[in-house]
Amino acid sequence: MxxxxxxxxxxxxxxxxxxxxxxxxxxxxxxxxxxxxxAGDHALLRELGTTTSTAGSKTHFDD
Amino acid sequence: xxxxxxxxEEDVTADMVVVHxxxxxxxxxxxxxxxxTGDAALxxxxxxxSFRGHLxxxxxxxxxxxxxxxxxxxxxxxxxxxxxxSAWLTEESGQALYGMLRDCGARWMNEPDAAHRARxxxxxxxxxxxxxxxxxxxxxxxxxRAAREFAARYPDLVVKPVSGAHxxxxxxAVPTSRVPPEADxxxxxxxxxxxxxxxxxRADIRLTAVGAELLAARKTTLACPDPEEVxxxxxxxxEPWRPAEVPPRVAESVRAYLRAAHxxxxxFDFAEDGDGTWWFLECNQSGQFGFVEVDTGQPIARTIAExxxxxxxxxPVDAGxxxxxxxx
Numbered sequence: 409m410x411x412x413x414x415x416x417x418x419x420x421x422x423x424x425x426x427x428x429x430x431x432x433x434x435x436x437x438x439x440x441x442x443x444x445x446x447a448g449d450h451a452l453l454r455e456l457g458t459t460t461s462t463a464g465s466k467t468h469f470d471d
Numbered sequence: 472x473x474x475x476x477x478x479x480e481e482d483v484t485a486d487m488v489v490v491h492x493x494x495x496x497x498x499x500x501x502x503x504x505x506x507x508t509g510d511a512a513l514x515x516x517x518x519x520x521s522f523r524g525h526l527x528x529x530x531x532x533x534x535x536x537x538x539x540x541x542x543x544x545x546x547x548x549x550x551x552x553x554x555x556x557s558a559w560l561t562e563e564s565g566q567a568l569y570g571m572l573r574d575c576g577a578r579w580m581n582e583p584d585a586a587h588r589a590r591x592x593x594x595x596x597x598x599x600x601x602x603x604x605x606x607x608x609x610x611x612x613x614x615x616r617a618a619r620e621f622a623a624r625y626p627d628l629v630v631k632p633v634s635g636a637h638x639x640x641x642x643x644a645v646p647t648s649r650v651p652p653e654a655d656x657x658x659x660x661x662x663x664x665x666x667x668x669x670x671x672x673r674a675d676i677r678l679t680a681v682g683a684e685l686l687a688a689r690k691t692t693l694a695c696p697d698p699e700e701v702x703x704x705x706x707x708x709x710e711p712w713r714p715a716e717v718p719p720r721v722a723e724s725v726r727a728y729l730r731a732a733h734x735x736x737x738x739f740d741f742a743e744d745g746d747g748t749w750w751f752l753e754c755n756q757s758g759q760f761g762f763v764e765v766d767t768g769q770p771i772a773r774t775i776a777e778x779x780x781x782x783x784x785x786x787p788v789d790a791g792x793x794x795x796x797x798x799x
Contacts (some may be wrong), residue, residue, distance in 0.1 A: 412618075413630050416648035420637065429744025431480035433510075435527035436501040437490070446656020447486035450765045459484045459727050461677075461704055461738075 425457060472539035474779045475526070475577070477546040485544045491776035496647035505547025507564040509554065515571045524571045527713050538577040542775070543586065544757065547571065548572035552561040578735070580775070583735035589756040590625040592633055592665070596751075602727040603720070604751040607742075608668040618656040618666060625668040626652045626749035629701055633665045634752070640766065646702035669701065670750045678717060679760050680729055681774045682734050685722055688763045689715035689743070712766035721749050728754065 417445035429438040438446040446452065453459050475496055478485045485501070494500050502511050506528065515524030515535065524535035549564035550556055565766060568585060583591070588594060593611055598607050610621040611633055622628055631647040639643070656664075678687040690712050700706050717725075721741075729737055738758025741749035760771045 409661050410658060412658040412664045413632055413645055417643040417645045420642035420644045436499060437486045445490060446483050446538055447490055453761060456763050459759055461759045
């Protein structure tokens with residue numbers, strides 16, 4: 409009774425890697441351990457893929 | 472006047488916009504509805520024919536009447552992190568928050584009703600057609616026979632979720648996948664199935680629309696070791712996104728789409744074929760944009776910040792001043 413589309417499903421890749429930044433509620437921004445704003449480090453964002461369109465988000469399906 | 476951003480703490484893409492708003496001196500309050508009844512709070516009173524309301528988050532207090540724009544980015548489910556969460560509390564909190572914000576006079580990116588409607592892919596396909604965007608032949612059906620007949624007419628097909636959602640129990644991803652001509656379509660009867668003629672693409676196009684501004688990026692399709700892999704989200708490609716010119720007719724159609732959908736923001740996905748035609752695949756009303764900006768250097772975050780920073784309806788253009796205050 410499996411829907412047709414699920415014949416093409418694959419296990420979701422969990423992207424639970426720890427991020428090297430934490431949210432600073434005072435700044436309302438995520439900051440790196442050295443105090444820099446994470447959003448300014450594009451090389452890091454590219455590496456982490458945290459700004460990327462991904463399939464299989466648990467919370468948001470329109471990305 | 473304050474920009475209210477509804478999103479979760481870990482949303483580093485929202486940070487890219489907050490940085491620009493901070494640089495412009497525009498007050499920002501970032502609130503995750505999941506924090507309601509904990510770190511976030513609300514209050515509104517309807518007395519003597521008028522309404523006064525306030526929100527607080529992270530030690531900041533904002534008058535609802537002092538909000539110039541609301542950016543709905545990646546909000547958590549209301550009250551999800553409450554001390555004693557429940558479906559009832561989520562409903563209560565969502566009704567209170569969004570109900571008070573609905574008619575506050577602020578500009579929305581995107582307005583909730585429009586955002587809700589814009590998520591329906593069948594509706595997207597029809598609107599795209601009406602706006603003059605080429606849409607690949609598509610069938611959504613629970614009739615196996617209809618699927619077989621469609622496959623006979625269009626033997627090179629892909630299948631994708633109708634909703635874009637993915638099963639969570641267990642967690643699965645359902646990428647856009649090629650369907651072999653000899654496929655057994657009997658399982659179509661067990662769930663609505665979206666079949667679409669595969670576009671033999673030479674590039675993926677991501678067009679990010681912010682108000683009237685259109686910023687397009689193009690990623691050339693490289694020869695893939697696995698020809699069955701057609702979903703750009705699942706293919707690791709060394710090819711970066713590069714800025715692309717938007718053909719005037721596409722620009723006209725995209726703007727017509729946004730107007731008809733009442734969207735201030737949309738991330739459009741197209742497949743570019745060998746003739747250079749951009750085939751509409753979908754419009755994500757809250758699509759990611761950081762990955763495009765990181766590759767192309769296009770000022771998407773700044774453009775969003777500028778849109779959010781514009782005056783609210785009826786607000787004097789030079790209005791600044793209060794609206795946000797620290798909570799003691």
